[in-house]
Amino acid sequence: MTDQRQVPPTRVAMAGFGAWGQMHARAVRAIEGAEVAAIFCHGDPSEKAAATLFPDVPRYRDYDAMLAAGGFDVACVTVPNHVHSRFAVAALDAGAHVVLEKPMGLTIDECDAVIAAARRNGRQVTLDHELRVSKQWGVVRDVVAAGDVGKVRYQNFTLFRYPFSQGSGGWRQDPARVGSWILEEMVHFYDLVLWYARENGLPSAVRAFGEPAGRGLVKNFGTLLEWRDGSTAFLTQTLQGFEHHTMLELAGTEGAVRTWWSAATARETQSAFELKVRRRGQSGAETIEVPRSGEVYELEENLRQAFIAFAEGRSPLPPEEAKASVVLCLAAEEAHATGRTITPAF
Structure with missing residues (x-):
């Protein structure tokens, strides 16, 4: 890697x-x-x-x-x-x-x-x-690509964090400049779940759940991605929490992964994290050593x-590959605004 x-x-x-x-x-x-x-x-x-x-x-x-x-x-x-x-x-x-x-x-x-x-x-x-080059989040893809958990069938990705800062001139609070808080943060997680489930192809349907938009900026939000083969990925985000905490649970046909990261802020060098994997043929999970993890290093x-x-x-x-996560963000925004299931425009 x-x-x-x-x-x-x-x-x-x-x-x-x-x-x-x-x-x-x-x-x-x-x-x-x-x-x-x-x-x-x-x-x-x-x-x-x-x-x-x-x-x-x-x-x-x-x-x-x-x-x-x-x-x-x-x-x-x-x-x-x-x-x-x-x-x-x-x-x-x-x-x-x-x-x-x-x-x-x-x-x-x-x-x-x-x-x-x-x-x-x-x-x-x-x-x-x-996050793709992380010794924590990137290793999840290595595990999947090696076939250690079989075909990915389920993913659950959550973010619990403090509210966004204003940004210079307040741009992060302005829908015209930030786009949405889905594009601002969740785009990372859409990218990861697509990467982890690369062998499944692209999802065929997007549903969204959350509070009223409020100028297009949603503090509590969730989406469900569905693949034609029945695989799913749930992604949720709250911007009304404290500190910065992320967690992924991934299950395949032959094994599973659970990993999390916690710190006072996203840019901390002092953080707590863990990565555990149950590989094909194992009855229990093993902890994989992660020497360091955090966006400062990554x-x-x-x-x-x-x-x-x-x-x-x-x-x-x-950019051709990275475009897919933006497409999902836009589909999730539309699903939230309309209350309908959206087919992403890949």
């Missing part, structure tokens, strides 16, 4: 320098062979942070000016959700590879625009679904793997 090769020399432009963009930049700095080469700052606070953390790196208040100046190989796009697609397309048209924060876009058309730009420019895009590893892959002309998570 982990590629231990050296990262080739990689110059990275930071497209956005809010809290998460700063974490990206710190992760880039920690990767041998990579360097932050330019920073787009959307306001005074982010420019001040860039001047403090990277005083010798050119800073820009105009994104197009940074792209025109060049001098980088990869753009890390960490701006608010509603401009993800536009910023990614512009970077691709400028000749850069792109590491793009989730979601790829707020609409299917925005996702398709990123895919088209990557193809016409011969550049690579990968989505920052960093972000760095995801970037490292992306830089290696880009140099080889490939993407660890191509």
Whole structure:
């Protein structure tokens, strides 16, 4: 799962320098062979942070000016959700590879625009679904792919966490800019359940449950994904809890997996977690050692793997594959708004 090769020399432009963009930049700095080469700052606070953390790196208040100046190989796009697609397309048209924060876009058309730009420019895009490289969440896929639990038949994924922060300028509380809180957080979990059940194909139906929308931002929400073969995945999220807790239960025809992660916040380096597996032929479960787990570590590893892959002309998570999780988010939003079962538009 982990590629231990050296990262080739990689110059990275930071497209956005809010809290998460700063974490990206710190992760880039920690990767041998990579360097932050330019920073787009959307306001005074982010420019001040860039001047403090990277005083010798050119800073820009105009994104197009940074792209025109060049001098980088990869753009890390960490701006608010509603401009993800536009910023990614512009970077691709400028000749850069792109590491793009989730979601790829707020609409299917925005996702398709990123895919088209990557193809016409011969550049690579990968989505920052960093849980895929986790020594906890990524190992679940290894177990499934090895056939240790048989065919995946059932998944139950839950998130219990504190409310979202406002985001710079309040963008995370604005449906026009965040899209929805399904796209903001649950898109990660849709990506995982699709990945774990890859051999089942794509789900054929989506149902949704939750409180009234409230400007399109739902604090308590659940969805049921159904496959034509009868396999199911339940995903639930509450943003009215405390701390940050995630849990997955997965059952296959020959075994099962249960794993969880808990910390005070999502970005903690101090956390508690566990991964247990009952493999084919076993009567009881075994605990798999997880040396460390958390998005702080996974972000760095995801970037490292992306830089290696880009140099080889490939993407660890191509936009064509990542689009599927956005399609499910949009189908879940429609199912919630209409009270109907929705067929996803894959």
